[in-house]
Amino acid sequence: MKPKRTEAIVLHTIAVRERDKLVVFLTPEHGKRKGWAYGARGARSRFGASLEPLAKINIGFIEKESEEVVRIESVDLIRSLFPAQQNLLGSIAATYIAETVDTFAIADDPSELIYRLLDRTTEALLAGATPLAVVAYTEVWILRLSGILPSLKNCIVCDQPLARPLRYDARVSGFVCENCTTRDADVIPNDVADALDAIMKFPVAEFAARAESDAVIFELRSLAGALRRHFLGHELKSFDILASLAGSR
């Protein structure tokens, strides 16, 4: 059987048996896949650092129709995230971004946009962008790409154009206009709304370069977090650990 070859980014790995790894990776054409990497944990493994989380690789794998897990045949490292992972917050942020993408990417469902989001955000971390700005960008965009982010332009209730200040109503999980607003709706500060627009408009590196204040990043993340939890019904596993390390910087 001929191996399939594609570009991929490693989302996470699980140590299995003595020396093997189960690798979850995201590809632009084949979506999210799982593969066995036999012997990958041995000191002289031919896979080396190329199957560590968030490594960008060229991967060759063999797929059997009856099996969900493919067999990884060859891996060439395109780009390692290791330099960015030598900063504690950068490393945990990268893990959190990987979990975010892993949670929303659907197995075997090709999504070039989600792949590109992961590619660009990890690249930004490598280039030294502020980890939490990259995290906020990812959190908002993954909602957008999954169709969960409510319109920033029109009222979710009456479809009239929205004006500043933006108002978020958790009961309808969306932004509401002045006429549809209730006492429960939260008024979004204008600098947070501007940052939200910037996320939609700019690539991640440009957004990170705007150097939004900690307060704005916090508000953006709270808003994205509320939408995410409403959709998933739970929080991501690495959320609290990222929060505890971001606080202890």
Added chain:
Amino acid sequence: MTAPPLANLINELTKLPGVGGKSASRLAYHILKRPVAEAESLATAILEVKSKIFRCSICNNMTDVEPCAICDDPRRDASIICVVEEAFNIATIEQTRDFRGVFHVLLGALSPLKGVGPQDIDVHGLVRRVQSGNVREVIVATNPNVEGEATALYIAQQLRTLDVKTTRLAFGLPVGGDLEYADQVTMAKALEGRREI
């Protein structure tokens, strides 16, 4: 059909890490073929390890005496602490016979995807040992992977304000390997850890 007592043993063996159905069955038939005395000593050894082994209160190593043989050895240099993820990592370092310091077992590594955070590993105990004085160097020997590295960074952060030198085990090229096959990360780390000859 497999006789129930045999099936039961196979089932118990498959609960061990790294043992699949085929290996479990092979082990079970092997035990069946051997003399009763051999099976008895295996069973006793398993029970004894559960009743007699506990964690050293100083370093978390597995021991049957308090403190463990390493912490209690006056010939060992207690001013150098080598930090490992798991107690079984101690054996690997002891094999070299080159390390004369003592150990600290973290009981895991930072692993956000498994929900293992700073509070779930024993960095606290390490900090306390360093704070109590007489520690010159902490060698962080966590695994050379993303989780091990994050753990090392966290330890370094926690020790930064204390009067102790913190070092990390070098990431190097495997002895007996070919330079040609080293990937860029391994190569970069090996360069970083180069020494004068």
